[in-house]
Amino acid sequence: MSGISRRKLITTGIAAAAGVAGLGVADRMAQKYGLVPPDHGGIWGLGETLTYASQRMLTRHSLAREFTRDKISKPPFANELAPPSEEFKRLQAGRFADWRLSIDGMVARPASFSLDQLKSYPAHSQITMLQCEEGWSYIAEWIGVPLSQILQAVEVHPQAKYVVYFSIEPDWWDSVDMADALHPQTFLAYGLNGDELPVGNGGPLRLRVPRQVGYKSVKFITHMTVTDNLKTFGKGLGSASPEGGYAWYAGL
Amino acid sequence: MALASHLRFERPSEAEAWSYNLLQRLAYLFVIFVLFPFVIWTGLAMSPAFVSAVPAAVNVLGGQQSARTLHFFVSLALVLFLLIHVGMVWFAGFRSRMRAMITGRGASTHTERT
Numbered sequence: 001m002s003g004i005s006r007r008k009l010i011t012t013g014i015a016a017a018a019g020v021a022g023l024g025v026a027d028r029m030a031q032k033y034g035l036v037p038p039d040h041g042g043i044w045g046l047g048e049t050l051t052y053a054s055q056r057m058l059t060r061h062s063l064a065r066e067f068t069r070d071k072i073s074k075p076p077f078a079n080e081l082a083p084p085s086e087e088f089k090r091l092q093a094g095r096f097a098d099w100r101l102s103i104d105g106m107v108a109r110p111a112s113f114s115l116d117q118l119k120s121y122p123a124h125s126q127i128t129m130l131q132c133e134e135g136w137s138y139i140a141e142w143i144g145v146p147l148s149q150i151l152q153a154v155e156v157h158p159q160a161k162y163v164v165y166f167s168i169e170p171d172w173w174d175s176v177d178m179a180d181a182l183h184p185q186t187f188l189a190y191g192l193n194g195d196e197l198p199v200g201n202g203g204p205l206r207l208r209v210p211r212q213v214g215y216k217s218v219k220f221i222t223h224m225t226v227t228d229n230l231k232t233f234g235k236g237l238g239s240a241s242p243e244g245g246y247a248w249y250a251g252l
Numbered sequence: 253m254a255l256a257s258h259l260r261f262e263r264p265s266e267a268e269a270w271s272y273n274l275l276q277r278l279a280y281l282f283v284i285f286v287l288f289p290f291v292i293w294t295g296l297a298m299s300p301a302f303v304s305a306v307p308a309a310v311n312v313l314g315g316q317q318s319a320r321t322l323h324f325f326v327s328l329a330l331v332l333f334l335l336i337h338v339g340m341v342w343f344a345g346f347r348s349r350m351r352a353m354i355t356g357r358g359a360s361t362h363t364e365r366t
Binding site: 055195210 | 298304317338
């Protein structure tokens with residue numbers, strides 16, 4: 001017992017106990033206010049949690065930057081090839097008249113929407129930047145219906161916490177929390193720069209999440225599920241992206 | 253004066269080597285108060301969620317792609333600093349410098365500065 005005095009030992013003990021208790025309280029609060037992302041485990045989990053929690057406290061209601069019409073990129077960078085499946089080819093041959101978006105899960109009235117039905121809602125537009133984690137970006141006018149309106153139409157349960165959305169491409173799905181799902185700039189986009197949304201940009205229907213990096217804006221959307229628990233989807237990490245090493249919350 | 257002796261490649265005396273000269277101080281000040289804050293700022297300017305709350309963070313940099321370019325070069329400068337920094341520690345005596353960093357005491361022959 002050369003260097004350590006009893007006083008030091010007691011102080012250190014109390015500080016450690018207070019630290020553990022503080023972490024416990026912080027964890028409770030974070031769970032209660034929905035500040036813990038589904039991919040909170042693993043090596044990067046703590047960083048993901050800190051990012052998500054601080055972004056949610058700072059930016060729950062903030063609006064993505066919108067641009068003037070002269071800032072629109074020409075041409076908008078189309079990075080996608082048409083899905084190779086027979087089903088997509090058949091739908092494309094029919095000019096997507098048979099395209100359906102089904103919504104189920106924690107909703108009072110599960111429904112299925114055609115593109116025309118989605119277009120019967122008042123059209124909204126936004127000129128925002130799509131930025132990819134690969135480094136490129138473009139500014140475009142996105143036309144569509146705010147997801148919040150559709151969620152209102154199917155009457156989402158108040159306990160709902162996440163909206164999971166699926167592409168027609170297998171194993172391509174993602175999810176957002178209700179803060180982003182109900183955000184006024186989160187669109188089911190069917191138009192780009194005053195025209196139909198091209199297949200190369202995710203047409204005929206793409207979820208547009210402008211406050212997050214591009215991969216959250218999943219292309220060729222056909223199905224959505226409203227839920228309060230992401231554990232039952234895939235590996236339980238909230239989307240296909242964390243399974244491939246990307247963050248679930250991509251507001252960065 | 254420090255610059256002149258630096259350009260003449262003069263080795264500092266042992267006593268001098270235990271305190272930072274003007275050039276070293278300027279370099280550290282620049283890294284701590286310019287490069288690190290700037291790399292954090294340009295990093296945040298690339299976050300679509302952060303700039304939705306604080307648009308000025310990216311607007312004054314001239315847009316998200318400008319922020320990306322600046323971020324890249326600032327990070328290069330930081331890596332360059334790291335390499336030179338570790339190189340200098342190596343040449344100044346790796347073991348004694350590491351010991352000094354961890355224990356807060358200089359070499360045993362050296363009288364402690366206050």
